Amino acid sequence: MKDKEGKEGGDVGMEERILACAERLFLGKGYNLTSMTEIAREAGCTQALVHYYFRTKENLFSKIFEEKFHQFINCIVKREDEDLPFADLVSARTSRLFDLMAENRRLPFMFLSEFVINPEQRLSLKDTMVTLCAEAVSRLEAMIATEVEGGRIRPTGTMDITLNMFSLVVTFFVVLPFLEEMGFVTDDNREEFIAQRKQEIIRTIIGSLRP
Amino acid sequence: MKDKEGKEGGDVGMEERILACAERLFLGKGYNLTSMTEIAREAGCTQALVHYYFRTKENLFSKIFEEKFHQFINCIVKREDEDLPFADLVSARTSRLFDLMAENRRLPFMFLSEFVINPEQRLSLKDTMVTLCAEAVSRLEAMIATEVEGGRIRPTGTMDITLNMFSLVVTFFVVLPFLEEMGFVTDDNREEFIAQRKQEIIRTIIGSLRP
DNA sequence: ATTATCTATAGATCTATAGATAATGC
DNA sequence: ATTATCTATAGATCTATAGATAATGC
Numbered sequence: 014m015k016d017k018e019g020k021e022g023g024d025v026g027m028e029e030r031i032l033a034c035a036e037r038l039f040l041g042k043g044y045n046l047t048s049m050t051e052i053a054r055e056a057g058c059t060q061a062l063v064h065y066y067f068r069t070k071e072n073l074f075s076k077i078f079e080e081k082f083h084q085f086i087n088c089i090v091k092r093e094d095e096d097l098p099f100a101d102l103v104s105a106r107t108s109r110l111f112d113l114m115a116e117n118r119r120l121p122f123m124f125l126s127e128f129v130i131n132p133e134q135r136l137s138l139k140d141t142m143v144t145l146c147a148e149a150v151s152r153l154e155a156m157i158a159t160e161v162e163g164g165r166i167r168p169t170g171t172m173d174i175t176l177n178m179f180s181l182v183v184t185f186f187v188v189l190p191f192l193e194e195m196g197f198v199t200d201d202n203r204e205e206f207i208a209q210r211k212q213e214i215i216r217t218i219i220g221s222l223r224p
Numbered sequence: 225m226k227d228k229e230g231k232e233g234g235d236v237g238m239e240e241r242i243l244a245c246a247e248r249l250f251l252g253k254g255y256n257l258t259s260m261t262e263i264a265r266e267a268g269c270t271q272a273l274v275h276y277y278f279r280t281k282e283n284l285f286s287k288i289f290e291e292k293f294h295q296f297i298n299c300i301v302k303r304e305d306e307d308l309p310f311a312d313l314v315s316a317r318t319s320r321l322f323d324l325m326a327e328n329r330r331l332p333f334m335f336l337s338e339f340v341i342n343p344e345q346r347l348s349l350k351d352t353m354v355t356l357c358a359e360a361v362s363r364l365e366a367m368i369a370t371e372v373e374g375g376r377i378r379p380t381g382t383m384d385i386t387l388n389m390f391s392l393v394v395t396f397f398v399v400l401p402f403l404e405e406m407g408f409v410t411d412d413n414r415e416e417f418i419a420q421r422k423q424e425i426i427r428t429i430i431g432s433l434r435p
Numbered sequence: 436a437t438t439a440t441c442t443a444t445a446g447a448t449c450t451a452t453a454g455a456t457a458a459t460g461c
Numbered sequence: 462a463t464t465a466t467c468t469a470t471a472g473a474t475c476t477a478t479a480g481a482t483a484a485t486g487c
Binding site for chain 1: 256257333336339350353354357378380381383384387388390391392394395396398399402405406407408421424427428429431432433434
Binding site: 259261271272275279281 | 474475476477478
């Protein structure tokens with residue numbers, strides 16, 4: 014029996030507990046506003062121990078950041094959906110992105126705060142991003158061309174559709190806390206509000222493509 | 225003649241120079257990552273002087289934040305546009321929001337980083353926001369109802385249209401630096417890219433409303 | 436006299452490390 | 462023996478203030 018069971022997890026090792034706390038804190042406040050001291054306090058150990066396991070703060074952060082980043086990209090692109098008809102593919106990807114965001118609402122904030130502030134981080138992940146993005150849109154690009162040719166959608170760039178999807182989904186979860194604070198969303202209507210917004214986003218994206 | 229002309233402004237007083245530097249730094253990196261020392265260094269004085277003029281960091285930040293915030297809100301809502309036909313009003317507001325963002329690209333980052341981190345800031349501006357937002361959408365709401373009744377647009381909520389507008393415009397400028405870094409946007413095509421995206425956003429919003 | 440500016444410093448953090456001690460695995 | 466944990470502390474910041482000095486306005 015450990016002396017401190019703490020908030021995080023059950024009877025899991027201290028290293029994992031540190032990771033879990035760090036993840037939560039980094040996601041909530043970004044790199045610079047989270048201190049090793051705070052992570053240690055939350056995990057229930059001294060900050061020396063946090064350094065013992067991860068040596069530097071940068072190290073600890075990278076571990077979490079990169080894991081989240083890959084999880085994020087992989088979730089969006091699923092090869093199976095490439096056999097779907099165009100509208101269904103757009104709908105499926107939007108829906109998946111929406112659900113991922115619903116479960117990781119602070120993710121964009123974490124990305125943003127790090128990327129905007131930390132140009133090195135940005136550079137170091139650039140290649141990964143370019144590759145993964147290219148993969149993500151290659152099939153889409155071809156489909157759009159076909160649809161446009163067939164006159165089923167108006168001429169549109171892959172970039173525009175992708176930006177639309179990303180913008181609508183991500184911003185929604187970013188502003189959600191404010192909508193709650195301002196009383197537009199309450200405990201009673203939250204679930205329905207979110208579900209409706211999801212449908213509306215998909216309708217917006219697909220609907221705006223009609224010729 | 226002052227001994228230090230510095231980067232910011234011409235022969236303007238030190239107080240204004242401090243304000244200008246603080247604005248640039250706060251906008252770029254948010255409250256917590258900007259130090260009084262750094263502001264002083266940029267403005268070309270000691271940090272004691274920065275405290276002399278603004279007493280606390282919080283004070284200095286609030287001054288800038290609130291000014292920017294009001295500028296932001298007032299820019300979006302212009303009463304004259306309320307006489308325009310529906311599509312034109314949506315288009316005009318989107319366009320204005322787009323232009324404002326184009327000139328203050330770090331604004332959303334500043335808002336976000338402060339709001340997400342600083343619940344007090346959020347609370348203190350809540351009332352202002354609610355009032356201004358209500359004003360901004362009241363006329364829109366009536367127009368939407370009329371349009372829907374007349375069968376000219378499909379049934380849609382004011383909230384959805386507003387969110388669409390906000391999401392599409394703001395996210396574009398947030399991700400623009402990444403698109404540049406990834407090579408999708410270059411010095412050569414930037415202007416055109418931005419102009420096209422603006423049109424596409426308006427098309428998306430209006431187009432998605434067709435019945 | 437008042438306003439603007441500087442130097443110096445107290446007091447809070449924070450990261451990282453060194454070195455001691457307790458727990459564990461063989 | 463090795464791994465996990467702690468205490469203590471060095472060395473960097475940072476905010477804020479006190480107190481001295483220079484510049485300005487009457």
